[in-house]
Amino acid sequence: MEDSTRRVLQRLIRRIPTPQLKTTLEKWSGMTVAQRGSMDYTQTKWALTEKLLSLCEENDWTTKHITELEMIYVIDNPNQGMWHGFQLLDPEDDAHSVELTQFKEQFKSHLGELVRHVSVKIKKHTDEAVWIRIAWGDSFSRPNHLKPTYVVHHLQTPYVFVTGLTSKQKPLLSQALVLSTRHHTIKDANLSGRKLTAIRDLLMKQYQQVFPTNFPSPLAEKNETVSNPKIEREQAGPGAHRHQMACEAFGDGMLPQLQSAVYKLETKFKDHTNRTMTERDEPFKCIVKFESTNLLESLRYCAASGIASTPVTPLLSSIPLKGRNYFVITDNGPGPSSQMHQSQN
Amino acid sequence: MEPPHNSVVRTPLNSVIVQRRSKSKSYRQSYRSCLGAASRLGLTPALTARRLNTSRRAPKSHNISEKVNPEHLALLLKTEWKLSYVSPLYKFRHTQLKSYSRQLSAFIAAEKQQGLAVEVEGLQSGFRVTLSVVQGLTETDDDAETVLIQIHANPLFARQDEPQRSVWSGWLTCINGNTDYLHSLPKDFTCLPLCGCSGSEYLSGLVKSWFQQTFDCCFGPLEINHTSLQWLVALWTNCHMESSLQHLKMSWTLPVVPPLQVTYTVNPQDAWELWCSVRAGRQEEDEEEEEGGSIDIKEVMRLMQGLKGHFFRHFRLDLSAGSLRQVTTALGSAKCNGRIKISNSRYMITTLTLLTECALLKMPI
Numbered sequence: 138m139e140d141s142t143r144r145v146l147q148r149l150i151r152r153i154p155t156p157q158l159k160t161t162l163e164k165w166s167g168m169t170v171a172q173r174g175s176m177d178y179t180q181t182k183w184a185l186t187e188k189l190l191s192l193c194e195e196n197d198w199t200t201k202h203i204t205e206l207e208m209i210y211v212i213d214n215p216n217q218g219m220w221h222g223f224q225l226l227d228p229e230d231d232a233h234s235v236e237l238t239q240f241k242e243q244f245k246s247h248l249g250e251l252v253r254h255v256s257v258k259i260k261k262h263t264d265e266a267v268w269i270r271i272a273w274g275d276s277f278s279r280p281n282h283l284k285p286t287y288v289v290h291h292l293q294t295p296y297v298f299v300t301g302l303t304s305k306q307k308p309l310l311s312q313a314l315v316l317s318t319r320h321h322t323i324k325d326a327n328l329s330g331r332k333l334t335a336i337r338d339l340l341m342k343q344y345q346q347v348f349p350t351n352f353p354s355p356l357a358e359k360n361e362t363v364s365n366p367k368i369e370r371e372q373a374g375p376g377a378h379r380h381q382m383a384c385e386a387f388g389d390g391m392l393p394q395l396q397s398a399v400y401k402l403e404t405k406f407k408d409h410t411n412r413t414m415t416e417r418d419e420p421f422k423c424i425v426k427f428e429s430t431n432l433l434e435s436l437r438y439c440a441a442s443g444i445a446s447t448p449v450t451p452l453l454s455s456i457p458l459k460g461r462n463y464f465v466i467t468d469n470g471p472g473p474s475s476q477m478h479q480s481q482n
Numbered sequence: 483m484e485p486p487h488n489s490v491v492r493t494p495l496n497s498v499i500v501q502r503r504s505k506s507k508s509y510r511q512s513y514r515s516c517l518g519a520a521s522r523l524g525l526t527p528a529l530t531a532r533r534l535n536t537s538r539r540a541p542k543s544h545n546i547s548e549k550v551n552p553e554h555l556a557l558l559l560k561t562e563w564k565l566s567y568v569s570p571l572y573k574f575r576h577t578q579l580k581s582y583s584r585q586l587s588a589f590i591a592a593e594k595q596q597g598l599a600v601e602v603e604g605l606q607s608g609f610r611v612t613l614s615v616v617q618g619l620t621e622t623d624d625d626a627e628t629v630l631i632q633i634h635a636n637p638l639f640a641r642q643d644e645p646q647r648s649v650w651s652g653w654l655t656c657i658n659g660n661t662d663y664l665h666s667l668p669k670d671f672t673c674l675p676l677c678g679c680s681g682s683e684y685l686s687g688l689v690k691s692w693f694q695q696t697f698d699c700c701f702g703p704l705e706i707n708h709t710s711l712q713w714l715v716a717l718w719t720n721c722h723m724e725s726s727l728q729h730l731k732m733s734w735t736l737p738v739v740p741p742l743q744v745t746y747t748v749n750p751q752d753a754w755e756l757w758c759s760v761r762a763g764r765q766e767e768d769e770e771e772e773e774g775g776s777i778d779i780k781e782v783m784r785l786m787q788g789l790k791g792h793f794f795r796h797f798r799l800d801l802s803a804g805s806l807r808q809v810t811t812a813l814g815s816a817k818c819n820g821r822i823k824i825s826n827s828r829y830m831i832t833t834l835t836l837l838t839e840c841a842l843l844k845m846p847i
Contacts (some may be wrong), residue, residue, distance in 0.1 A: 227696060261731065284774065341631055348617035367535070400796070402796060404796070405750075406756070406788075406789060406792055407795060408791050408792070411756075411759055411760070411788060413755075413758075414757035414759045416758055416790070417755065420748075420758075421748075421751075421752045422572075422748070422749035422752050423745050423746060423747060423748040423749060423752070423792075424746075424747040425553060425744065425745070425747075425793065425796075426744070426745040426747075427741040427742060427743070427744055428740045428742070428745070429740050429743065430740045430741075430742075431740050432742075434739070434740060434742055435736075435738050435739070435741070436742070438738040438739050438742075439736065439738050439742065439799060442738065443799070444736060444738065444800055444803040444804075445797070445798055445799040446798040446799075449798070450796065450798040452796055453796055453797060453798075453799075464578060466796070
């Protein structure tokens with residue numbers, strides 16, 4: 138046990154960049170004030186690790202202490218690894234009244250029934266989010282603290298964000314979540330990215346949206362004296378219109394930082410210059426992936442600059458609208474694989 | 483489509499070049515006369531085709547694995563190469579590779595030592611350079627034999643018995659070089675216009691500067707431009723029936739803020755059928771004047787147009803606004819910054835022919 142605690146601590150210190158180490162340790166209750174004061178953060182990582190390992194002996198820290206430290210770090214620096222969005226469906230009547238203590242108890246007991254060896258730690262963050270850290274074991278092995286799953290759930294909302302989950306653990310987590318939040322089912326929201334905040338903002342629609350209006354800029358023209366109003370209007374009109382359409386599709390201002398969107402297309406190839414392919418029965422299969430440091434801003438730029446035609450195709454505007462970034466597109470109605478039916482022109 | 487071995491042909495390829503030569507002659511003469519006859523290369527009645535061929539023979543599957551030393555072939559295949567073009571080498575002799583190996587070893591050792599104040603023992607013997615001929619990697623009699631350069635070194639903290647490991651490799655080649663250009667070179671020049679390097683930039687620099695000093699040539703980076711990448715899309719797709727593509731993956735970068743990268747991966751069978759439909763259209767149009775063995779740039783463009791059109795129909799986004807940066811299939815991958823990996827020996831010749839042509843286009847006149 139002692140040895141594994143040391144290993145978890147070593148791994149954790151290696152993960153935390155030195156500048157963040159100080160703030161993380163200061164929020165942690167594992168060290169005395171004197172011990173905190175004795176830390177010299179100008180030392181090398183190796184020296185700091187040695188120091189903390191000796192403190193570990195001294196203070197008799199257990200794995201519990203270390204996982205607590207890990208949670209502090211992860212909650213402050215959530216934008217690591219891949220986060221996946223899930224959505225809870227069909228709430229029961231009392232779903233809205235689930236509060237933290239009840240949820241905590243329920244979740245732990247439900248998961249404990251499903252997996253024999255599992256270590257769950259739940260913490261409430263200031264922004265109302267509940268953070269759950271799960272270290273999984275199985276019937277024969279102790280919980281593995283080196284590969285934990287993190288789950289973030291905002292109580293009274295249907296959204297759950299998960300990182301570090303394997304396909305084997307997925308049904309177990311789903312069941313525990315569904316039962317403890319008083320819902321009937323949970324589904325993959327088909328949204329994933331490296332930034333938890335972006336995924337959350339997209340699903341909860343917490344970004345600056347623009348709604349269509351018939352009067353895009355009602356007062357602007359009256360007060361302006363323009364040298365050649367006709368030319369100005371001619372040039373500004375379509376540009377401003379495109380910009381408006383782009384903002385309506387993707388939002389205004391800073392947009393949630395999504396890194397990619399993937400479309401699996403199995404649609405008919407239609408090209409009036411190519412009869413052979415158009416007459417072919419089988420769909421044309423391809424996968425299209427869009428990538429950018431901020432995908433929504435790139436796409437908005439595409440539409441505003443005219444590289445993408447406006448109005449923006451539903452395929453692209455579905456990313457913010459439906460809050461998802463993985464799509465399967467087929468021509469024929471809802472089959473088993475079709476997750477989004479495309480209305481072809 | 484004809485079976486590949488039937489197309490022994492030289493389709494209109496030659497005539498196209500001949501025509502272009504006569505057209506561009508006046509331009510070149512004036513270009514030379516204003517430069518004066520100072521440069522030695524300027525004296526050559528050199529005739530590079532100024533543009534990429536608009537038509538090329540359909541890739542034949544070449545079983546070069548029977549001709550080429552398997553060890554050499556394995557090295558050529560497993561590596562990603564950074565490409566450069568090289569101007570013709572003056573007084574290069576394939577018979578003197580052994581002596582060149584020694585000279586290049588000595589050159590590298592000397593350069594390595596320059597920066598050191600104290601002589602470090604054993605450093606000179608650190609590098610072992612081997613230049614060798616890759617037998618069989620040529621297409622026509624005019625092509626000079628491919629030269630392979632390998633540098634081995636002792637690992638940094640080597641034990642006594644540890645073998646030297648390869649730290650750098652590179653080659654110079656000419657596959658299907660433009661015969662007019664090759665014939666126009668004076669006697670003492672060997673044309674190996676395409677160079678691939680793999681290993682540290684530092685060693686690449688040393689090898690290149692030794693070649694420059696010894697054979698009075700110059701090196702320059704060879705990017706694989708938009709058109710060449712499109713050619714590769716078509717040439718590789720054309721091979722699908724004999725050797726599966728697995729996937730046809732193309733990456734575009736669109737000039738927006740922040741930059742948008744679009745990766746378009748097409749099912750190989752669908753790409754092949756689209757290619758066939760594009761080819762069939764052509765054969766109906768001008769069946770009489772052309773034989774099935776050649777591919778025209780128009781067909782390449784029609785394939786790309788088909789792919790882009792299908793994309794546009796879904797996303798209303800014009801890929802032509804961006805630039806094609808990378809093409810990847812099971813037969814090989816090519817990036818616009820001049821990095822290429824050829825994964826299948828049977829289509830190596832086809833790919834190298836295209837790249838030789840690109841390199842010749844970069845040749846200073």
